[in-house]
Amino acid sequence: MKIYDAIVIGAGYAGLTATRELLKAEKDVLLLEARDRVGGRVYTKYYDDGSYLDLGAAWVGPTQDKIYALAREFGVGTFPTYDEGKSTLYFNGKVKHYKGIIPPLPIGSLLSLDFAIKRMNKLSKTIDLEKPWDSPNAAYYDSMTLATWMQKQMSFKTARIMFKLAAEAIWAADPNEISMLHALFYTKSGRDLDTLINVKNGAQEERILGGASLPALRLAETFQDKIRLNSVVKNIIQEGELVKIQGEGFEFVAKKVVVALPPTLAGRINYLPIMPANREQLTQRMPMGTVWKTYAIYDKPFWREAGLNGLSATNDGFTTVTFDNSPKDGSKGIMMGFVLGNQAKAFANLSEEERRNSILDSFAKFYGEKARHPITYIDHSWATEEFTRGCYAGLMPTGAWTSLGKALREPVGNIHWAGTETSDIWNGYIDGAIRSGERVAREILG
Structure with a gap:
């Protein structure tokens, strides 16, 4: 042989x-x-009309030198994730649109949130990436969940809710499922928390032309x-x-x-x-994280006409984070919503019609009634993929x-x-x- x-x-x-x-x-x-x-x-679904959807990993950003080098080598371009205009916060039943990266929260909650992010960045710098178990206080941080640390750090409930939304988007898991040591390791591995969260100068800065x-x-x-x-x-x-x-x-x-x-x-x-x-x-x-990607496709990105960038966050419903995933030329409007962590596990129990209605209902809360009437709706669960069993990562x-x-x-x-x-x-x-x-x-x- x-x-x-x-x-x-x-x-x-x-x-x-x-x-x-x-x-x-x-x-x-x-x-x-x-x-x-x-x-x-990484799975790009291609359609006969030349359009495509990234049903798996989709974004690239600064310091991700290896994927950029590979894309360049094979003549594959990138383009910026659309983030011009205002972001959307749907919180406590109210819609607020805002400029920049700071959501319109009460000042106490904002300061508490900012302090927790800075504290986590500072702690992550102490981690030995090659041997996380040898990091200072490794046993202490490995004995608690990220949720436990959040509870200790932030006295304001609103700050904890916003931090949790960000954590779910980063890990596709509830903060109570992750060791604090792992959260610190992962944060340093991707530079810092700001990089992992942000579009500009962040992990979501660009998409790959032609699909990931x-x-x-x-x-x-x-x-x-x-x-x-x-x-x-x-x-x-x-x-x-x-x-x-x-x-x-x-x-x-x-x-x-x-x-x-x-x-x-x-x-x-x-x-x-x-x-x-x-x-x-x-x-x-x-275990793997748990995530669904949900897509609604429209004839145009109508939210842009209202000065919105398609970025939204909410603690209401199944989809807690959305992005404008329209093609580079804006020839179609593609709204992508993540369903993450525990929401994703509950979402799995719904019928296809219930899932669709739930997502479009959320999109309508963020972007108006037009969002209820896409040309196409599609969703994808990585937990049901036999040769993946979940996403983003272990x-x-x-x-x-x-x-x-x-x-x-x-x-x-x-x-x-x-x-x-x-x-x-x-x-x-x-x-x-x-x-x-x-x-x-x-x-x-x-």
Whole structure:
């Protein structure tokens, strides 16, 4: 049987990058992907009329140098997220439109919110990104949830509500699901909280022209013959110096294997010998976030005519954050609403019609009655995707980083781990996935 130098499992940005780097080193590589497409959690749905929707990751921003470099290499452009005009706050049954990034809240709540953001940024600077468990006070921050810390920091209820909305948008999880140490790690990984929240100079600054899948598709074209789609890996068997990869109707052998999957999916593969206890425990303790993306498509972005930028926040209903996702030329109006964390879990219990009515009802509260009548409505849940099981990324609950964090990237024999969850920079983002692919290739090449 042929022996590959390396087999990579998972053709998201991490797996594609690892494959490319190993091929550059003239290694014989095979990339296996369970789906019928590449891209993983980045999925652009293309329509016959040339339009497209990013149903997964969509934005890029400053210091995400790896995704920008990849896009440039393949002639893929970017364009600014539309944010001209006023943002919208729907709070306590009232609509308020405002300029800039500061929402119109009572002064006490604003000061409390500002203090908490600055405090979190300051604390995040103390985190060791490569070894979060070695950070000062790591055990203390890992013993509490982000929600517990918020309660201690902010005496104003309105400030806590606004911070919670931001946290849900950043992690696609309720603050009570996340360790404070993980929140601090993730914040520093993406520079600071302001960067993670903002459009201008933030993680939502730009979108990829032609869809976020395009750089992945172009990269995959350069080694198409090395990719095998519709190949669900069931077993990974280490025997001596070699590793067997098995699935329905196939078996391959390699010297090295890269598992470029979220930890919860990596944990669903059968390993022989079984994984070390800490690695096994880690994959049990890293749930994915929960998010739906909802889209309403209109013949034009009518909210712009009213001087609104499509950015809104609310603590009412299922969708708590919206963005203008219209194409660069504004030829259609595309309003995108996130349903996040616990709202996303409840949203999953609704029928398609109930989901649609709920979202359009929220859009109408923000942008008027026109919002109730889109040409098309579409929503997408990542929790029901068999080969994802949630989004944006795997999360660390209390205690996980300090007791099991070392097992996240540590190779097991000839098995190596990649994926955005293993990245120390831009963890949870496309850029982090690319960085993890480069890191794992360096690991293998020595």
